[in-house]
Amino acid sequence: MSEDSPFDLIPSDAIADGRATDAYFERTVEALDHAGKNPHVVAEVTADQFPDGEFEVLAGVKDAAHLLEGLPVDVDALPEGTLFDGGPVLTIEGKYRDFARYETSLLGFLSHASGVATNALRARRAAPDSQVFSFGARHVHPSIAAMVERSALVGNLDGISHVAAGEVIGREASGTMPHALIICFGRGEQEAAWRAFDEAVDADVPRIALCDTYSDEKDEVLRAVDELGDALDSIRLDTTGSRRGDFEHIVREVRWELDAHDREDVGIFVSGGLGPDDLWELRDYVEGFGVGGYVSNADPVDFALDLVERDGEPCAKRGKLSGRKEVYRTADGAHSIGLAKRSAPDGAEALLDPLIRDGEIVREFDLDDAASHALADADRVGFE
Numbered sequence: 003m004s005e006d007s008p009f010d011l012i013p014s015d016a017i018a019d020g021r022a023t024d025a026y027f028e029r030t031v032e033a034l035d036h037a038g039k040n041p042h043v044v045a046e047v048t049a050d051q052f053p054d055g056e057f058e059v060l061a062g063v064k065d066a067a068h069l070l071e072g073l074p075v076d077v078d079a080l081p082e083g084t085l086f087d088g089g090p091v092l093t094i095e096g097k098y099r100d101f102a103r104y105e106t107s108l109l110g111f112l113s114h115a116s117g118v119a120t121n122a123l124r125a126r127r128a129a130p131d132s133q134v135f136s137f138g139a140r141h142v143h144p145s146i147a148a149m150v151e152r153s154a155l156v157g158n159l160d161g162i163s164h165v166a167a168g169e170v171i172g173r174e175a176s177g178t179m180p181h182a183l184i185i186c187f188g189r190g191e192q193e194a195a196w197r198a199f200d201e202a203v204d205a206d207v208p209r210i211a212l213c214d215t216y217s218d219e220k221d222e223v224l225r226a227v228d229e230l231g232d233a234l235d236s237i238r239l240d241t242t243g244s245r246r247g248d249f250e251h252i253v254r255e256v257r258w259e260l261d262a263h264d265r266e267d268v269g270i271f272v273s274g275g276l277g278p279d280d281l282w283e284l285r286d287y288v289e290g291f292g293v294g295g296y297v298s299n300a301d302p303v304d305f306a307l308d309l310v311e312r313d314g315e316p317c318a319k320r321g322k323l324s325g326r327k328e329v330y331r332t333a334d335g336a337h338s339i340g341l342a343k344r345s346a347p348d349g350a351e352a353l354l355d356p357l358i359r360d361g362e363i364v365r366e367f368d369l370d371d372a373a374s375h376a377l378a379d380a381d382r383v384g385f386e
């Protein structure tokens with residue numbers, strides 16, 4: 003527990019000053035210092051050595067830039083939102099001891115955010131015309147909620163649920179209503195709960211009634227229609243796994259009943275254990291999805307930081323590729339890598355751009371730009 007927080011959290015200043023590091027980097031700096039060594043190196047952050055057609059989305063670049071800001075290094079990186087499938091996503095050049103201890107946080111910032119953004123884009127691409135919201139903050143440590151929500155937006159989700167994360171990243175959090183609200187009124191009192199929500203909550207918050215707490219979804223939906231009338235915007239089905247059965251049939255039946263009761267205007271939101279396959283299956287019948295764990299619990303991308311040049315000489319360890327590299331998008335939209343000192347393939351676009359020059363950040367970070375970049379790349383490579 004740090005001196006000013008009741009929670010076991012790494013304070014920001016520990017990240018900024020390099021204490022948020024693995025101990026062996028401190029030993030390394032001590033040993034190099036003792037030996038009077040501080041070679042000028044090129045280090046690359048890479049997940050796959052060779053492009054493999056398995057694309058992931060790069061996120062976390064803004065935090066990575068602020069981590070390395072002020073160090074006597076030059077850094078290049080792919081733009082945030084770029085889809086990559088091999089080669090470096092970020093390259094650092096400078097004296098090794100000047101940035102050695104930052105490796106742990108640098109990889110942590112990029113790995114976790116990129117994993118979340120990648121699954122968010124998979125969910126996006128599974129229901130391109132639907133509303134898809136990030137509902138998964140409850141699954142993760144609260145200290146990373148802003149990273150999760152920002153990365154979900156880089157992956158093109160439409161909204162987030164975490165209020166404090168929204169304040170950090172400058173986005174309004176939204177949501178519907180939890181089962182707890184209904185349960186506080188009790189069995190048979192769903193109408194009173196929906197009415198209290200409608201009477202109490204700000205008029206510009208959509209009236210989305212949760213209709214699966216105590217009885218059959220169709221029954222509760224028709225009761226919400228009767229209770230809220232024109233005030234009802236949508237209903238949410240979050241049917242618990244033990245009752246879910248043929249969820250597509252339930253959703254289609256509810257859609258049918260709403261239309262049969264002349265309420266084509268009432269949308270259906272669904273949530274609960276949803277992944278891309280579910281979004282594919284349900285997207286023609288629902289207005290939107292709340293996706294939680296599939297996005298928030300995404301596996302981090304397995305990035306590593308490797309020294310590839312020492313004092314101008316190629317030097318990678320076994321299994322890694324020596325020499326400073328460039329990542330290219332070739333004319334056919336594929337990706338290729340080459341030694342930076344060689345000329346680019348004909349018609350290819352070099353993707354690594356300056357991020358830091360002599361310790362100063364030389365790039366703006368715009369969340370919407372990153373999201374549109376990811377979507378354009380996804381179209382280009384046929385990402386699913």
Ligand SMILES: O=P(O)(O)OC[C@H]1C[C@H](OP(=O)(O)OP(=O)(O)O)[C@H](O)[C@@H]1O
Nearest residue numbers: 137180181182273274275276293294295
């Ligand atoms: O992580 P996922 O499985 O995709 O679920 C995300 C949804 C489902 C969950 O339902 P409940 O656990 O019933 O929570 P609540 O009653 O608060 O809606 C809650 O609504 C989350 O927002």
Ligand SMILES: [Zn+2]
Nearest residue numbers: 180181182240
């Ligand atoms: Zn619930």
